[in-house]
Amino acid sequence: MPNAAALKVLIVDDQYSVRQVTRMALEEIGVRHILESEDGKAAFEMVSAQPLDLIISDYNMPVMDGLDLLRAVRGRPAVRKLPFILLTGRGDRELVVKAAQAGVNNYLIKPFTAAILRTKIEQVMGKLS
Amino acid sequence: MxxxxxxxxxxxxxxxxxxxxxxxxxxxxxxxxxxxxxxxxxxxxxxxxxxxxxxxxxxxxxxxxxxxxxxxxxxxxxxxxxxxxxxxxxxxxxxxxxxxxxxxxxxxxxxxxxxxxxxxxxxxxxxxxxxxxxxxxxxxxxxxxxFDGIDFTPVRAEDFNAQDENLPEQFFEQVAPAGTDAAFDETADAAKxxxxxxxxxxxxTTIRVDLDRIDRMVNMVGELVIAEAMLSEIVQELPEDTSNRLWKTFDEVVHHTRELKNSVMAMRAQPVKSVFQRMTRLVRELSAKTGKKVHLEMVGENTEVDKTIIECLSDPLVHIIRNSIDHGIESPADRAARGKNETGTVRLSADQRGGRIVIEVSDDGAGINCERVLKKAREKGLVDAGASLSEDEINNLIFLPGFSTVETASEISGRGVGMDVVRRNILDIGGRILLKSVPGQGMTIQLALPLTLAVMDGMIIRVGNETFVLPISAIVECLRPNNADVRNLLGTRGTLQLRDAIVPLVNLTDLLQVESVAQAASDGVVIIVETSDGVRLGLMADELCGHQQIVIKSIEENYHCVAGIAAATILGNGCVAFILDIEKLPELAQEAESQLRSANPQNIRSAAA
Known part of the structure; x- marks a missing residue:
């Protein structure tokens, strides 16, 4: 059973406000180590530089989008098993299909509550303590 | 917070x-x-x-x-x-x-x-x-x-480890692409x-059609209208027993052609909304730039007009609205001081009246400042220092070429467009522009535009051996004057006493240099026409030949612009006839008259004596 407080989570989104709302929700479920990145490329560098437990990433970002980030992660042997949750909008069904094909673990539709976020993480990581 | x-x-x-x-x-x-x-x-x-x-x-x-x-x-x-x-x-x-x-x-x-x-x-x-x-x-x-309908199962991180090697395939299996697409379409709930x-x-219920195709159709319908007119002339010449039977069928053809024409024209018609909508942005930008509070109100934006007219509408509207916000609407403080709502209103409306579309831009601003306009016009030498003008005449000075206030010039610098160009643009497409201003309460500019530029109702007239066409919309009345009502005050250009008014007569024979048999006005017909400025003229013609749907053929495209001639058309007898440019006629008449005067000064003296 993973301990929420011990998880290291990376939030990737180009919008500050979205990152902050996601951070608030993570904090609410007990996550303490939260990293942030503004685009896929910077995120991939962070992924390569340190051990992480989970990525929560938006799709649409400048420089490198969330799908390319996912593919990049899955393509690098050292980090390819890193759990990845995609943030999506309400109309982004096709995107989820593409992400599933690229190996996403789960998706999260905006807006979400802390409870939904918890469920989505638990579906991937198992029950959080 | x-x-x-x-x-x-x-x-x-x-x-x-x-x-x-x-x-x-x-x-x-x-x-x-x-x-x-x-x-x-x-x-x-x-x-x-x-x-x-x-x-x-x-x-x-x-x-x-x-x-x-x-x-x-x-x-x-x-x-x-x-x-x-x-x-x-x-x-x-x-x-x-x-x-x-x-x-x-x-x-x-x-x-x-x-x-x-x-x-x-x-x-x-x-x-x-x-x-x-x-x-x-x-x-x-x-x-x-x-998402409902997506066959997606969250992937546990542990499972991930277990199936490490065949990772991508696993995901393909989980979300079968073909099935998923169908699921998207079919699993929505009832409300959705x-x-x-x-x-x-x-x-x-809508399809996109290339404009070229529609234009080709408009052209064909135009040809059909001409062919129909030719046919009707032939039928008229047939012996009565044959023609009677023919007429019955022919009437139907006429009816269908008219319907067809209207349908094709309707295809080219678009709601003015597309142009109106662009103005919201303009108003927003202008109100930000000037610091004035402006609310844009739109009425009748679903009114439909020919696409060509819509295209011609954007620029004039931009300038009129610009003018309204720049010069009409007062600053919030000024408005408050005058007991008005701090937010000014610009109202944009479209309405179909008769055979025309009427577009109005009105504001509740200060209206035209007559003193300022007159002063400016005098400074620019557009008005003689001594001339006394009515309020209406002063208001219309803003449409004169060269009248453009300093602020306007800087505001639209680089484009060099003033209200005179707006007026010209509107006149060019056969429209009229009218201005009403109430000092302190605002002003209204009204544009009356034809519904289409391809076909119009025309009156066919004969002058000497030539045939001309006049747009029916410009004709006020036709009459055969009494000798007593016609006066040749200046010896060259006559006038007609028409009830209470005196209307200058224009001799088309002279003006368009055609040979004519009728010499006096009372020998022929006088057609009273009115320009968009409200100027009335009596055109002297030899004969009225009838009323017909006229297909407009541009002559500028193939020849060049001729003063007094707006376009050409093909008549029922197959002859080409010119459509007179009513807007230009007063100017031409004036020119002809002053030429005559300078050539024959004794004429005037003898008339005055």
Missing amino acids: TRMDELKKTFFVESNEQLEAMETGLTDLREGSGSDDTINAVFRAVHSIKGGAGIFGYERLVEFSHVFETVLDAIRHGSLAAAPDVIDVLFAANDMLTDLVESARSDVNLPLDYEADCRVFLERLTGKSPAIGAGAGEAEMAAPAD NARIDGIAKAVT
């Missing part, structure tokens, strides 16, 4: 930045200086707004940006060309999105169907209606945790289906 409220504020700041980026991107696209990156940037901006709106639960914003984004996506993937009319829709959508963001920020509810039309415009571009999930307007509904049905119906 809670942390969430703070973040919302941040979201709106971010959104405004995105909206600015969109505007810049769209402007680049319109000017052709954009690249692939430009459209990508615009797409990303919209998508970011959608994303942020999603996280804060602004459903309406999410819905609209989703539709908007779908169009941008089609453009960036090359399935939709960024043609000017497409970009116009994008601009309108940009404005709409701005409004929706503002409404979300200020918590002021917009009417429920506020964005509906813009949405339809967007959806028409991609030819499909992107389904987003739930119905619009349910802002506070609970967030769904999952109803909405999609509605949109789908709207889509299937």
Whole structure:
């Protein structure tokens, strides 16, 4: 059973406000180590530089989008098993299909509550303590 | 303020930045200086707004940006060309999105169907209606945790480890692409289906047709109208027993041709809304620039007009509205001091009256300052120092070439356009422009435009051996005058006493240099015409030959512009006839007269003696 407080989570989104709302929700479920990145490329560098437990990433970002980030992660042997949750909008069904094909673990539709976020993480990581 | 409220504020700041980026991107696209990156940037901006709106639960914003984004996506993937009319829709959508963001920020509810039309415009571009999930307007509904209908199972991190080697295949199995697409279409709930049905119906009742094809059809109908007129002449010459039978069928042909003509013309017709919508942006920009508060009200934006006329409408409207906001609407402080609402109103209306479309721009500003206008006109030498003018005449000075106030010149620097050009543009398409001003209460500029530029009702007249056509809309009355009512005051140009008024007579024989048999006005017919400025003239002709639908053929395209001739047409007998340019006639008459006067000064003296 993973301990929420011990998880290291990376939030990737180009919008500050979205990152902050996601951070608030993570904090609410007990996550303490939260990293942030503004685009896929910077995120991939962070992924390569340190051990992480989970990525929560938006799709649409400048420089490198969330799908390319996912593919990049899955393509690098050292980090390819890193759990990845995609943030999506309400109309982004096709995107989820593409992400599933690229190996996403789960998706999260905006807006979400802390409870939904918890469920989505638990579906991937198992029950959080 | 809670942390969430703070973040919302941040979201709106971010959104405004995105909206600015969109505007810049769209402007680049319109000017052709954009690249692939430009459209990508615009797409990303919209998508970011959608994303942020999603996280804060602004459903309406999410819905609209989703539709908007779908169009941008089609453009960036090359399935939709960024043609000017497409970009116009994008601009309108940009404005709409701005409004929706503002409404979300200020918590002021917009009417429920506020964005509906813009949405339809967007959806028409991609030819499909992107389904987003739930119905619009349910802002506070609970967030769904999952997409229904997607065969997606969250992947546990542990399983991941177990099936490490055949990782990609596993995901292909989980989400079968073919099945999934079908699932998307079929698993929507009833409410969503109803909405999609509605949109789908709207889509299937319209098709996109190349304008060239319609124009070819308009042309063919024009030829048909001419052929019909020729046929009717032949039928007239037949012996009565044959012609009687023919007439019956022929009447039907006439009827159908007319219907066909109207249908084809209706195909080219578009609601003026596309032009009107562009003005919201202008008003917003101008009010920001001038610091004046302006509300734009639109009435009758569904009125339909020929596409060509719509295209000619944009520039004049821009200038008239600019003028209204620059010079008409007062600053909020001034308005308050005058007991007016701080926010001025510019009202844009369209209405079909008779055979014309009437567009009005009115404001509740200060109206025309007669003193200032007169002073300016005198300074610029447009009016003699001693001349006394009526209020109406002063108001109309703003339409004179060369009359352009300093502020206007700087405001639209680089374009060099004043109200005189607006007037010229309107006259060029056979329209009329009228101005009403009430000092302190505002002014109204009225544009009366023809519904189409391809066909008109014409009166055929004979002058000497030549046949001419007059637009019926310009004719006030036709009469055969008594000798006593015709006076040759100056010996060269006669006048006609018409009830209480005196109307100058114009001898078309002289003016257009054709040979005529009738010498005196009372020998022929006098046709009283009125120009768009309200100037009346009596045209002397030898004979009225009849009334006919006239297909307008431009002569400028094949020849060059001839003063006094607006265009040409082909008559029933196959002859080409010129359509007279009523607007130019008073000017031509004046010129002819002064030439005559300088050539024969004794004429005037003998007449005066």
